[in-house]
Amino acid sequence: xxxxxxxxxxxxxxxxxxxxxxxxxxxxxxxxxxxxxxxxxxxxxxxxxxxxxxxxxxxxxxxxxxxxxxxxxxxxxxxxxxxxxxxxxxxxxxxxxxxxxxxxxxxxxxxxxxxxxxxxx
Amino acid sequence: xxxxxxxxxxxxxxxxxxxxxxxxxxxxxxxxxxxxxxxxxxxxxxxxxxxxxxxxxxxxxxxxxxxxxxxxxxxxxxxxxxxxxxxxxxxxxxxxxxxxxxxxxxxxxxxxxxxxxxxxxxxxxxxxxxxxxxxxxxxxxxxxxxxxxxxxxxxxxxxxxxxxxxxxxxxxxxxxxxxxxxxxxxxxxxxxxxxxxxxxxxxxxxxxxxxxxxxxxxxxxxxxxxxxxxxxxxxxxxxxxxxxxxxxxxxxxxxxxxxxxxxxxxxxxxxxxxxxxxxxxxxxxxxxxxxxxxxxxxxxxxxxxxxxxxxxxxxxxxxxxxxxxxxxxxxxxxxxxxxxxxxxxxxxxxxxxxxxxxxxxxxxxxxxxxxxxxxxxxxxxxxxxxxxxxxxxxxxxxxxxxxxxxxxxxxxxx
Numbered sequence: 001x002x003x004x005x006x007x008x009x010x011x012x013x014x015x016x017x018x019x020x021x022x023x024x025x026x027x028x029x030x031x032x033x034x035x036x037x038x039x040x041x042x043x044x045x046x047x048x049x050x051x052x053x054x055x056x057x058x059x060x061x062x063x064x065x066x067x068x069x070x071x072x073x074x075x076x077x078x079x080x081x082x083x084x085x086x087x088x089x090x091x092x093x094x095x096x097x098x099x100x101x102x103x104x105x106x107x108x109x110x111x112x113x114x115x116x117x118x119x120x121x
Numbered sequence: 122x123x124x125x126x127x128x129x130x131x132x133x134x135x136x137x138x139x140x141x142x143x144x145x146x147x148x149x150x151x152x153x154x155x156x157x158x159x160x161x162x163x164x165x166x167x168x169x170x171x172x173x174x175x176x177x178x179x180x181x182x183x184x185x186x187x188x189x190x191x192x193x194x195x196x197x198x199x200x201x202x203x204x205x206x207x208x209x210x211x212x213x214x215x216x217x218x219x220x221x222x223x224x225x226x227x228x229x230x231x232x233x234x235x236x237x238x239x240x241x242x243x244x245x246x247x248x249x250x251x252x253x254x255x256x257x258x259x260x261x262x263x264x265x266x267x268x269x270x271x272x273x274x275x276x277x278x279x280x281x282x283x284x285x286x287x288x289x290x291x292x293x294x295x296x297x298x299x300x301x302x303x304x305x306x307x308x309x310x311x312x313x314x315x316x317x318x319x320x321x322x323x324x325x326x327x328x329x330x331x332x333x334x335x336x337x338x339x340x341x342x343x344x345x346x347x348x349x350x351x352x353x354x355x356x357x358x359x360x361x362x363x364x365x366x367x368x369x370x371x372x373x374x375x376x377x378x379x380x381x382x383x384x385x386x387x388x389x390x391x392x393x394x395x396x397x398x399x400x401x402x403x404x405x406x407x408x409x410x411x412x413x414x415x416x417x418x419x420x421x422x423x424x425x426x427x428x429x430x431x432x433x434x435x436x437x438x439x440x441x442x443x444x445x446x447x448x449x450x451x452x453x454x455x456x457x458x459x460x461x462x463x464x465x466x467x468x469x470x471x472x473x474x475x476x477x478x479x480x481x482x483x484x485x486x487x488x489x490x491x492x493x494x495x496x497x498x499x500x501x502x503x504x505x506x507x508x509x510x511x512x513x514x515x516x517x518x519x520x521x522x523x524x525x526x527x528x529x530x531x532x533x534x535x
Contacts (some may be wrong), residue, residue, distance in 0.1 A: 005228060039409070042145065046485070046486050046488065046489065047145045047148075047149055048145060049142075049145055049486070053215065053217055056213075056215065084142065084213075084215070084218070084486070085216070086216065087215045087216050087482065093416050101244060
């Protein structure tokens, strides 16, 4: 496993992403709420660029105690990123496919060295 | 441009580039040596509504033409073809190629739709695509029969005279017929049936007419005599009374695409159309595959008890269904054992035709067929393009494809 340079920490704003090429492999690196997350850029569905689409909060349907629906809301806590090919959504913090959490994108470790960010792949 | 994701991030992308978007598809094609396999996509789309300025002048009736063109001149008020509120294929911009579509650059000199088409075809290693419209798939819901006729006429003239000739023979079409008017449908077959790039005709199935009506027999006969293919292209319709019970696009889409083909396929089979036109190839398009075993079992079950209501039949409904063809997309790959059963029940090796449906939101790549673990090499070649090559008389584009077509009995000799 080698460390691949991703970018300068000072230039990596919250909400930014980079796609890193490691040989034939592609890794998406996100910075979200001050933390880094790195996942395979190959969607588990048909191999689309899973990390290159929208990042958008989870949509929730809130139910009242009597089981009636209050409607649709964006989550305050859970962020997703979406494969732009077909809309497969992944949990930013875990890489799980939110439609079936048994499925999970391969994740990669991020290492910070001073002002530099590396992904271990 | 910024793609706004409320409570999320803005994704800034300079422009859409289909080749770049589909780079992983190209990678798959190279890994699987798809350039050596003749691949025919029997259901791809373009957005003809972006070209009304070119299409409408081909309308024949001066009054109808003026109504459409005059309205557009005033700022595009109104719509030419029925549209649906709530149809959000782009999922609020999650499928980015929808909102960014207008930003993609093409070169002057060749039709934009051909250039865009070649980009996705080259990425997927698709050799030939059957080009269908998008908005015109709703033409069967138009309240004015004469407008349906004239819009189909104009679209078919534009497509065969302006678009297909620029495609280096890589695009063909099954032209949209104005099914609400059998006489005019026949005129379309007689006028366009022999044109280059016309492989057959397509009935949009979002409609409530009976495909077995006597008035259509001459239309089917004209297609059969010319060696053309008849296809039924499905779609969703939230305005259909039964679908008003649905509250989500997902539900209307999942049910609607299968529903209309189930409806029309039932009439086609039970009324013995397969007996009446045994040499007319029939393709059911864009309903997925899961509905086919369902309908086979339902119709066989009822037919065994009520043969007097289907007296033209000489075999079971499912046998007629196995004589017809099915486009593959959207292939419901969720339960592999169920998928294998479906392939067995429809004789996929000879009856299934690969389709992408690109650029629509639920497109399928050729790898969806190629990577199935239970499909033989011969079946993979047949489904991806060999069977369609025979149906539409399409030649190989290189020596390796020719060898593969020959190997699996799909080479068409001129």
